[in-house]
Amino acid sequence: MNHFTPEHEAFRKSVRQWVERELTPHALEWDRAGIFPKEVFKKAGELGFLGINHDPRYGGSGLDYWYVTVLCEELVRSHNAGVNMALAVQGQMATPIINEIGTDEQKRLFLEPALKGEKIAALGVSEPSAGSDVANLKTTARRVGDDYVINGSKMWITNGTRADFITLAVRTGDAGYGGVSLFTFPTDVKGFSVSKKLDKVGNLSSDTAILFFEDCKIPARYLLGEENEGFYHVMTNFQGERLTAAIMAVQASQQMVDEAIRYGNERHAFGKPIIKFQVWRHKFVEHMANIEAARRLTYHAVELFEAKENPVKEISMAKLVAGDYAQKVAYDCQQFFGGMGYIEETPIARAWRDIRLITIGGGTSEIMKEIISKLSGM
Numbered sequence: 459m460n461h462f463t464p465e466h467e468a469f470r471k472s473v474r475q476w477v478e479r480e481l482t483p484h485a486l487e488w489d490r491a492g493i494f495p496k497e498v499f500k501k502a503g504e505l506g507f508l509g510i511n512h513d514p515r516y517g518g519s520g521l522d523y524w525y526v527t528v529l530c531e532e533l534v535r536s537h538n539a540g541v542n543m544a545l546a547v548q549g550q551m552a553t554p555i556i557n558e559i560g561t562d563e564q565k566r567l568f569l570e571p572a573l574k575g576e577k578i579a580a581l582g583v584s585e586p587s588a589g590s591d592v593a594n595l596k597t598t599a600r601r602v603g604d605d606y607v608i609n610g611s612k613m614w615i616t617n618g619t620r621a622d623f624i625t626l627a628v629r630t631g632d633a634g635y636g637g638v639s640l641f642t643f644p645t646d647v648k649g650f651s652v653s654k655k656l657d658k659v660g661n662l663s664s665d666t667a668i669l670f671f672e673d674c675k676i677p678a679r680y681l682l683g684e685e686n687e688g689f690y691h692v693m694t695n696f697q698g699e700r701l702t703a704a705i706m707a708v709q710a711s712q713q714m715v716d717e718a719i720r721y722g723n724e725r726h727a728f729g730k731p732i733i734k735f736q737v738w739r740h741k742f743v744e745h746m747a748n749i750e751a752a753r754r755l756t757y758h759a760v761e762l763f764e765a766k767e768n769p770v771k772e773i774s775m776a777k778l779v780a781g782d783y784a785q786k787v788a789y790d791c792q793q794f795f796g797g798m799g800y801i802e803e804t805p806i807a808r809a810w811r812d813i814r815l816i817t818i819g820g821g822t823s824e825i826m827k828e829i830i831s832k833l834s835g836m
Contacts, residue, residue, distance in 0.1 A: 461524050461757060469525055473532040476505060481536035486803060488663035494541050496578065496620070499548060503575025508549040512557045516565045517573040523764040526550060527757075530705040534713055537805040539812035540663030542706060547616045548572060551699045552579035552625045555640060555691050559683040568623050568642045580621035582612045582643070582669065583692060592627065592692050593635040597671060599628040601678065601685075606630075606641065608674040611653065614819075618667025619655050621645055625682070627692050635689040640682035649674040660812040697770060699820045700777045701763055704756045707780035707816045711749045711787040714809055715742060718791040721798075738794060745787050752780045771833040778826040781816035788813045 462470075480501065488494040502508050503517075510525045512518025519525075529549075533542040556569045571577040588594040597610025608628060615624070624643045631637025643650075653668040683691060719742060722733025733739060756776040762769035788810040792799035799806050817823045 461761065462528070466524055466528055470528045470532055472505070473507065473529055474535060476501075476507075477532055477535045481533075481538060481541055485536060485538040485541075485805070485808070488538060488541065489802075489808065490662075492662055493665055494538075494544070494663045498541060499545070499575035499578055501575065502545055502548075503573060508545070508553075508575055509573035510549065512549075512553065512569070512573055513565070516557070516570045518557070523760055526702070527705055527760055530702050531709040534706055534709040537808065538663055539710075539808075539815070540661040543661050543664045543815075544617055546699075546702050546706075547581060548575075548579050550702050551695065552581040552617075554698055555625055555682060555695050556642060559691060560642070561679070563679065564642050564682065568644075572623075577622035578617050578620055580615050580617040580624045581695075582615055582624040582626040584614045585611060586613045586668075592638060592689060593633075595627060595629050595638060597626075597628045599630050599639060599641065601630075602675075604678050605675045606678055606681070608641075608643070608649075608671045608676065610671050612669040612671075614656070615667050615669055616664055618669055619652050619665040624669070627688055631686040637686050638689040638692065639685050640688035640691060641676065642680045642682060643674075643676060644680075647674045647676055659814065660808075661815055694768070696821065697763065697768070697773050700826075701756075701759060701773050703816055703820050704752075704759065704773070704776035704780040707777075707784040707813070708749060708753045708756050710809060710813055710816075711745070711752070711780070711784045714787050714791040714806060715745050715749065717806060718742065718794050721795060732794070741790055745790065748783055749787070752776070752783055755779055771830055774821075774826040774829045774833075777816075777821070778823050778830070782823055784813045784816055 506519050507529055509518035510521050510529060511523055514520045533545065536542060553569055553572050556564055560569060572579045583592060585596055587596060597612065599606040599608045622645060624645060626641045626643040627638055628641065629637050630639040649672040651670045653670040656666045656668065658666055719733060722738065723731050725732050759769055759772040759776040762772055791806050792810045795804060795806050798804050801807055
């Protein structure tokens with residue numbers, strides 16, 4: 459079944475042209491700098507890439523999730539996972555909750571400028587002692603008159619060093635999932651600070667930070683939805699995050715194999731192209747078959763997600779399969795490139811280190827297995 463219409467393919471062409479013209483040529487440069495220009499957010503916003511499936515009244519396009527799928531697939535061509543992660547957080551992780559349950563004021567102040575790329579957004583859920591365990595959050599918000607006072611810290615926050623606002627999950631009630639609330643948190647508030655920029659193994663151009671909140675006072679009207687009912691929205695938001703990870707993992711695997719085959723036809727050893735050695739031809743055939751299987755599983759999850767069927771099990775399966783298999787593809791493709799695969803200038807070397815995050819971020823493979831097992835009656 460072909461899920462992509464001529465309109466989807468026209469959109470694909472426009473995204474690809476932008477990525478190959480404005481992102482790919484700077485991939486290595488931005489990785490070495492450990493950051494990429496803010497203007498990338500602005501340009502992505504101007505082109506409508508940040509608000510694909512968001513409300514048109516606030517700058518979105520109101521399109522279906524297959525357009526998001528196209529965007530995720532084409533961003534992989536940037537050869538820069540850090541940029542891809544940052545843009546995905548902006549358009550598909552930090553803003554969907556605001557789009558879904560935010561007030562008109564919250565949408566005007568935070569969502570609209572984020573979709574235009576004028577304000578940088580971050581999602582503040584993970585903490586040093588609570589990654590995927592959202593029910594164990596320690597950062598608190600206490601109601602004081604017409605304000606909330608926030609104290610605590612967040613860790614592993616993408617876009618954290620330069621975010622203009624954070625879609626923030628904190629504890630407002632008793633321990634457990636029933637005491638979690640969400641806020642739109644502007645980072646110019648007194649008491650907020652970036653404690654540290656984290657030096658990661660991969661995704662180098664994406665700034666990831668530890669954030670600190672000390673008696674940060676924000677208006678009560680910045681509460682997203684109802685107090686103590688944020689857990690459900692965080693869990694729902696995780697599904698979009700995990701689905702984008704699966705889509706990108708599949709496409710990254712495909713790209714690595716395609717580039718390896720091209721290299722194998724050009725590189726000769728012992729009198730013939732190295733791709734002609736049976737051990738490699740058979741290995742890449744296996745990869746092509748398994749990548750296609752992962753793609754079909756992921757597209758199935760997209761189809762259910764677009765139909766609003768809340769496919770937690772299918773999305774978890776897609777992320778698990780696509781993420782784990784991408785590790786095998788990266789290992790073999792880097793091995794195939796030999797010494798060239800161990801040099802930063804070669805995209806496969808950067809892909810090998812960057813793809814590792816897929817099985818960690820947004821819920822580890824072990825967490826995915828736990829979710830799938832529970833939903834399967836185990």
